[in-house]
Amino acid sequence: MNSTAHQHLVDVLADRLGLEPEELTPDARFREDLGLDSLDLVELVSALENELGVPVTDEVALSLTSLGEVVAQVDALRATASPAAEPAA
């Protein structure tokens, strides 16, 4: 994921989850450090799907514990995603 895409993801998550962008460092843990709950993780997944056009399963979503992992997952999913799997905007 390039730095522009990374920053965009940070901005979207900050907006959707009500966090300060500075809080969203790669190693900040969602639950322990940012106080997020399962609803936030669903929001996070929606944001990823809407913004990046990458489908994310619930299993993957619930396994994510930090922004760094999200970025890694996005890169992995993008590498394997077929255009047909992209959700409608």
Place this chain on the structure above:
Amino acid sequence: MSGRRVMVTGLGPVTPVGVGAEAFHAGQLAGRSAVRPITRFDASDLPVRIAGEVDLPEELRPARREAAVTDRVTHLAAAAAELALRDAGLDPATADGTRVGVVLGTGCGGTEAYRDGAVALTRRGPNGIGARYVPTSMHNASAAWLAIRHGFSGPVTTTVTACAGGADALVAAHQMIASGEADVVLAGGAEAPVTDLMVSGFARMRALSTRNDEPERASRPFGADRAGFVLSEGAAVLVLESAEHARARGARPLAELRGYGRTGDAHHIVAPRPDGSAAARAVTVALRSAGLAPEEISHVNAHGTGTVRNDAAEAAALRAALGRLALRVPVTATKSLTGHSLGAAGAVEAVAAVQTLTHQVVPPTANLDRPDPAIGLDVVRHEPRDTSVSAVLSNSFAFGGHNVALVLTLP
């Protein structure tokens, strides 16, 4: 009234005419309506483009995280609770949270969240709806949020009786304290209906004034030329407390919530019973529960919405319940200043009622240059009236035919 006495020890009004007890009182005495052109959304293609809106001061605005996970209605409720707790000198950190309850009225709940969710569903399908849709839009979200925010784990509930919700919340809180279920209750109401969905909905009922070119002159309860109410957002929370609890912590009671009466019109889903007979019965029951005779009521804070039918029915109800006193007791309609904040209104007006007791002055009803001669009440107008106030009747009547009358007295 049986059970423990219930005192008001803190006021938290969040209204278009003022935020906080002092500003709200000053705004009422100034007697100028705060209704203005809608700024919360682009209303240019709506038939009604005016409303009462609240400008929250910086220090009472929700933090970024809170703003993202709650609706506007909860932001207003949280601000009102914060003000009420400060006014009561009650620190949630040191209070026994298990003995503190929360009851809020709301007519519409989280209307912005509800509206945005419906739009997302239409545009993007089922997966377009956010995970926060339900917890932000549900009617009980504000009361629950206050409980979470302050650690109040006594009874927490919500009254959803449209325009009587705020008054019903005070009744519920009274019952909790009188029965011993709680020692302290944050009680009030919150409403944030200034959305295209709700303004359009009420406008389609022909319930709203369309005086778009003169917003300040649009809310005219008891006027000969009244033509509908003005929708408003707002909230008010009162700290209610058992007399002994207040005494034990050295709190100064501002008033006593002395009695209440409730009836149902059993008539029409939105139109009031024209003769006001059920509303009159609510007043009579309230007086009886307070142990007061009609002549002992020194002021009436009317429901007074400014619709043709409400004001006529309310006047009939007051004449029936108060007899000759109805001709001379000073009446005011707070909604002439604030607009109609639906489920918050009963609580906002309870705050106004307490302030008439504290300050011994009845604020004027705005825009009453030509009183409707058929009303036959002494509605205070043009300027505040200094008068001796020892017991106030505060009325709330709602879509659905819910009638709630509260009696507040000097402590």
